[in-house]
Amino acid sequence: MPVKTCIVVPCYNEAHRLPQDSIVDFVRRHDDVQLLFVDDGSSDRTGELLEKLAADHASLSVLAQATNQGKAEAVRRGMLEAFERGAHYAGFWDADLATPLDEVPRFARVLDDHPALEVLFGSRVRLLGRTIERRAARHYLGRVSATAISATLGLPVYDTQCGAKLFRASAGSRALFRERFEANWIFDVEIVARMIQAHRRGEGPDPRHAIREIPLREWRDVAGSKVRPGDFFRSLFELYRIRQRYLR
Ligand SMILES: Nc1nc2c(ncn2[C@@H]2O[C@H](COP(=O)(O)OP(=O)(O)O)[C@@H](O)[C@H]2O)c(=O)[nH]1
Numbered sequence: 001m002p003v004k005t006c007i008v009v010p011c012y013n014e015a016h017r018l019p020q021d022s023i024v025d026f027v028r029r030h031d032d033v034q035l036l037f038v039d040d041g042s043s044d045r046t047g048e049l050l051e052k053l054a055a056d057h058a059s060l061s062v063l064a065q066a067t068n069q070g071k072a073e074a075v076r077r078g079m080l081e082a083f084e085r086g087a088h089y090a091g092f093w094d095a096d097l098a099t100p101l102d103e104v105p106r107f108a109r110v111l112d113d114h115p116a117l118e119v120l121f122g123s124r125v126r127l128l129g130r131t132i133e134r135r136a137a138r139h140y141l142g143r144v145s146a147t148a149i150s151a152t153l154g155l156p157v158y159d160t161q162c163g164a165k166l167f168r169a170s171a172g173s174r175a176l177f178r179e180r181f182e183a184n185w186i187f188d189v190e191i192v193a194r195m196i197q198a199h200r201r202g203e204g205p206d207p208r209h210a211i212r213e214i215p216l217r218e219w220r221d222v223a224g225s226k227v228r229p230g231d232f233f234r235s236l237f238e239l240y241r242i243r244q245r246y247l248r
């Protein structure tokens, strides 16, 4: 039976920090959400651990990549599989669950209630009554990149880089994942650039109205991130490439 929501969780050497208890707790409470873990050629016990989880829980499955391809490609393969399974909504979530899985049903309800929305981005905005814990240095570096990204895209987007996103499985959304991404660190930006390009060609909705950012109720910077300071500069280069390819 096609599942309503399928969430892709890219995993590269996550054995030491995969929050198994939270995952099991979530799948027990939500049988309308499938979790599809993509083991991105991990060299630690990630594969073994995921297979064990999948054997114990029907709504949890694993797609194994023979070699490490990077987050962008791991997510893309997972999304294609989620669409193939007939999910109504397909999305991706970082394996450290910095964004708790409990946000998934809330995102799904927003798509239920707003048929014109195609894409939801989790957004890490610090507001009273919410718990957004991020180290100051990463916050400010993140705000510098976010400002450059927003200016390049020409859209008032606050946070393209949060690891929690949900897509309506429309023909337009599927098309966004058809080709391999050129960017690896900021493929999320490439997704938006592809939407802008499709809209300009009259093949897709206006991203200004089709994407909505959802301020998260909870987000915690989990130790063990694989993103390094040098990746900041790599992202700027990727941003330049995206502009040249999609936005001129
Ligand atoms: N860095 C990295 N992450 C990958 C790769 N393949 C899949 N991922 C996953 O992408 C997500 C990145 O999250 P994380 O390392 O916490 O980065 P951050 O939260 O943006 O600092 C995790 O779920 C990783 O397991 C890869 O080749 N490199």
Ligand SMILES: [Mg+2]
Pocket: 094, 096, 098, 221, 222, 225
């Ligand atoms: Mg993280």
